Amino acid sequence: MSEIPAVAPREDAVETLIDRKALSGRISELGRELGGHYAKAEESPILVGVLKGSAFFLADLIRAMGIDVVVDFMSISAYSAGAQSGVVRIVKDLEEDLTDRDVLIVEDIVDTGLTLNYLRRTLGDRSPRSLQAVTLLDKLARRIVPVDLEYSGFETPDVFVIGYGLDFQGLYRNLPDILAVKDLARLANDPAMLASDLFHNKAPGSILAP
Ligand code: PRP
Numbered sequence: 769m770s771e772i773p774a775v776a777p778r779e780d781a782v783e784t785l786i787d788r789k790a791l792s793g794r795i796s797e798l799g800r801e802l803g804g805h806y807a808k809a810e811e812s813p814i815l816v817g818v819l820k821g822s823a824f825f826l827a828d829l830i831r832a833m834g835i836d837v838v839v840d841f842m843s844i845s846a847y848s849a850g851a852q853s854g855v856v857r858i859v860k861d862l863e864e865d866l867t868d869r870d871v872l873i874v875e876d877i878v879d880t881g882l883t884l885n886y887l888r889r890t891l892g893d894r895s896p897r898s899l900q901a902v903t904l905l906d907k908l909a910r911r912i913v914p915v916d917l918e919y920s921g922f923e924t925p926d927v928f929v930i931g932y933g934l935d936f937q938g939l940y941r942n943l944p945d946i947l948a949v950k951d952l953a954r955l956a957n958d959p960a961m962l963a964s965d966l967f968h969n970k971a972p973g974s975i976l977a978p
Contacts (some may be wrong), residue, residue, distance in 0.1 A: 780969065781962060784948075785924065785945075785947060788945050791921075799833045800907050809870050813871065816871060816872075817842070818840065818841075818843070818873065820935075825874065826874045835869065838864060842862050846883075850953075853884075861927055867894065871897075873888070876933045877903060901919070902921075928948070931944070932946050
């Protein structure tokens with residue numbers, strides 16, 4: 769006797785927002801644009817990846833740029849009491865000296881703008897020759913501080929997103945597509961609930977490549 773599922777399929781809790789083909793196409797365009805821009809510079813630009821989410825975007829972006837680049841990473845964390853205040857601490861600082869270098873901050877998502885605002889101020893104080901920022905996703909509707917953003921992949925609606933670097937409680941960063949979470953309350957109740965559907969069931973309609 770087959771079991772009748774007690775609840776709707778868990779895949780109903782998410783939907784694809786940006787699939788891998790659209791990601792790849794847009795990242796190639798951004799890479800070409802950035803590669804062309806920095807090809808004119810005297811020295812290789814320093815790309816600053818903001819851990820952890822941007823590592824995935826950065827890895828694909830630099831391969832699309834077609835020029836020499838230097839990669840460094842930074843990790844910052846909001847003080848819990850000041851999460852909305854923009855008060856952050858540096859968990860891991862850069863190894864590179866930014867003096868007189870062209871610097872590009874690489875973000876996976878800009879939401880309130882507080883993180884990028886802090887990074888632009890902090891890195892701007894280190895005397896770079898130029899300082900620009902690129903983000904894969906721009907959640908403009910959530911901005912609480914205005915921030916300069918020279919390059920952006922996609923403007924996204926105010927929905928919770930996972931995949932391609934973006935996580936829910938540390939999970940789902942390695943999904944190849946960006947998915948919108950439709951039922952956040954249900955996921956919060958059981959953070960790993962989507963894992964078996966998204967990673968293990970290769971049924972028709974699965975978001976994973978065969
Ligand atoms: C995300 C993203 C940005 C920040 C943007 O990082 O990578 O750094 O949030 O949000 P804001 O515009 O509201 O400041 P997150 O704190 O989720 O860390 P993670 O990349 O390690 O998941």
